[in-house]
Amino acid sequence: QLLPIAAEQLQWMPYVNPKLHMPMIKFIYWSIRQLDTDIQHGTMRSTMRRLGEDIFKGIVSKGSPDSSSEQSTESKSKSAAFFKSSCMPLRFLSTLIVLKTLTQVDYLAQAFDSLRVDLKTNEGKALFLEYRCVPVVLSHLKVSSRGLLSSALDGFLEMTMESGSSQPFLEACSNESFFRTCSVLLQSSKLDIPVLEKLCVILQKLSRIKSNKMMFELFALHQMLQELRRTINPDHTFLCINLNSILLNLELLKNNSLASSLST
Known part of the structure; x- marks a missing residue:
């Protein structure tokens, strides 16, 4: 019930102190996270789309809210930027809202580009x-949208880079939802090699966490990875190395087998 009101309040953001923009966007983000967008009725979907588009494009208004229409036309326009803000926390949250509310591929592609750039910094991580x-990005790991799939994996890859955030990130991925999604992806025959490489880098990092062995087994990922290793062209060296490393971490490949496969 509050989100339609929030959508209206966004229109007034050019007239309020910019320090109030962040609390507003934060409220919208956490409200959206509480909703299951798949079961909303038409009115709510429309509200979500409007929120996403306004946050993506920003709000531009002419004149002050108290001025007459004639004065308003002559007044200097005011604007409030969210997704295109120079303030990283505001831009970052706005990016997440775009990823949660919009379906247009061009908007989502720009959102993932922005996310990837921000995740190169410690602040972004x-x-x-x-x-x-994790759940926001995970929802875009679908075979049906290959371009976005690769971009979503790029975001996850940035989080796996060695930093103080990498281990907490991997722990946040160590759940049934994440492994189920990976299982669905690996069952597809439509994944190209670059996507497989990115996915296996992430799985290799996750396979280092001993408790995740159960997750690999629960969703039969270990069997899929064994089959992939058996059938993959050995010329795809980077992919083969990561597959071997995963299987070694899962105790499904002996060190001497790994050495043999790498030497061939």
């Missing part, structure tokens, strides 16, 4: 953890 972003 910390924000990713603070706002519990």
